[in-house]
Amino acid sequence: MTASRGPGSTDGATTAGSIGAVQYEARIEVTQRPGVLDPQGATVERALPALGYRNVRDVQIGKCIRLVVDAPDRDAARADVEAMCERLLANPVIEAYDIELTELASSG
Secondary structure, eight states: OOOOOOOTTTSOOOTTOOOEEEEEEEEEEHHHHHHEEOHHHHHHHGGGGGOOTTTTOOOOOOOEEEEEEEEEEHHHHHHHHHHHHHIIIIIIITEEEEEEEOOOOOOO
């Protein structure tokens, strides 16, 4: 039997509204790993000169994911977001990701 990880699990993931938790906004930038072809970036790079932008090169297309995570501290928040990236938000075989955390001001 395998254990499932989901809302309310107790295997390290924090749950929304956890007592003593701090809210962090995570901004995750996902890009292609070096050496992996980026056909969207190549298409945009070829199209820009036709629009008059001849001074652009090295175009990369990625995705930006923003979310708010509750965690007891910055290290725990980063660990949760890294796990999310490895398991769902990025394909670690062909994509790299960069995480930026910002502590949100408490409302109380």
